[in-house]
Amino acid sequence: MNLEMFTCCFFQISSTPTMQINKTIQKEFILVGFSVYPDIQAFIFVVFLCLYLFTFMGNMTIMGLTWVDTALQTPMYLFLSALSFSETCYTMSIIPKMLADLLAKNRSISIVGCGLQMCFFLGLGGTNCLILTAMGYDHFLAICNPLRYPLLMTNIVCGKLVASAWAGGFFISVIQTALIFKGVFCNPNLVKHFFCHMQAVVKLSCLDSDFTEFIVTVLSVSGLLGTFLLISLTYIFILSTVLRIPSAEGKQKAFSTCASHLTVVIIHFGFPSIVYLKPEASWGDDTLIAIPYTVITPFLSPLIFTLRNKEMKNAFKKLLGKLVVLDK
Template sequence: MKRDNQSVVTEFILIGFSSFPDLQAPLFVVCSFMYLAILAGNIIIIATIRRDSTLHTPMYFFLAMLSSSETCYTFSIIPNMLVNLLREKGTISFIGCAVQMYVFLAFANINCMLLTVMGYDRYVSICKPLHYSVLMNQRFCTKLVAFSVTTGFVFSTLEAYFIFTLPFCGPNKIHHFFCDLAPLLELACGRNYLGEIVIFLICILMVSCSFLLILLSYIVILNTILKIPTTDGKRKAFSTCASHLIVVVVHFGCASIIYLRPQSRYTLNEDTFISVTYTLMTPLLNPVVYSLRNKDVQIALKKSLGRRMCSQKM
């Protein structure tokens, strides 16, 4: 594609919340507290699972990996967003934008994969309990996580490549608070239809296929739970899935709204506030739900706090 007499963009201006100047200071305070809560919650979950031997099971291994992924996911977006909330004009370099998108997409993909893996873990636990320890052994669980991480980064590489090989030579104002797919495609001087098809297929694969696999797992799980003769047994079986289900619904619901709709329906204000949901609310939901609803984690936390209080008294 010809690029003669065209200036090459070296930095982008992140419009973000500058359309709402009166909200920037309150948003900075609220988002700062939420980010600190996300970091604290995920660190507590990871540390608790690591220290308590009763939580050394596949389910909590995957939860620790999800918490680690969520921490990296938010770190790629929120610190820069907080800095820009204190500025009149937020900027990010071309290279910085590419790195942010690459890291953000990688961990977003990894989160989808890990939630799918956790769905499979719940399926094996409830539908094949006698074979659980054999099927979900440590080696296989490690392979599932490694596959999730590798797939996430491979797909992110493809997405970032097709975006940043496009020519950016005109306007450099991104109508968002971070470098996301749709706003950047809006700024490109040319179109790469093959690249856009690949990006859309990856989004379909990550969001739709992951969600359908989880849905299939839960259809079989529900069928198995309904066959349990006692009410108490049904309640216990379902309670092991409830936290995962809540996180899945919110995560895939927001992702579907953003990435699985026609580009023509892209609107600034709507997408900005929906994006706040999946960059702040969803990562915060993970530690909150798994801490408040999970009795094993609560017991482990109480043990850990009890040991610390005892050691301080001594």
């Protein structure tokens, strides 16, 4: 019996290091990205590069016009400028790395780099949601309380709301990133995505990831649904106010004020909801589904806000006129 006990204990002790050796702790990830489509990677690179450049120029145009034209330095356009800046940073956290990986053979990213990319992606995405919520509140005050609007929504209040949006977005982002990167990561180190998407990375943890997945998903869904419900509530009040406007011209003016914002809200919240509200069994392979809300939505946003805005177009024409005069 003593010999059997000794033998049993020996194998229990000797088996533990072997298990640890098989679980190699990773120091970097490999982003699979679009490597599964090798024949069209050059085409994907050209398309995404064009979309990124147009997105960057569109957002820079909005920020520049707001900066140089005093007529646009009102809360409505300051919110729009803040959204453009946030979306510029949002795309910069993902697309340049993605474009480089489309041309490179080595698609690795360090654990620290992955964590930073995830933190900025989540933080800026949350900031965009909160800024859109603040813009909805701004429209609510402008339409439902037009007489008190100048007192309730000043540039200082606008700045505080934007600062709160950044603080709130990154507060949740830091919590989510810390939960995902609290442990170590084992083989395989292949992230089935073109960036460090949290649902793809959390699957690579050596620890049991079920609880982490649950908490991270609850935070993401709560953020999306919470801000969307707040925006929906403001538009319920706006709609009830607009329907009481006697003149058709007044109704049309009120609807045109909100049309661009409402269009961007539907696009902005629609695509991410597909990812976070879809069945858990399909997690971790969202490469194609992520393209709309990482590439297409930021591209459409400046177009929607500028093409449907007379003041923005007039400011752009005025700026072009000044540039022509200076050139002569």
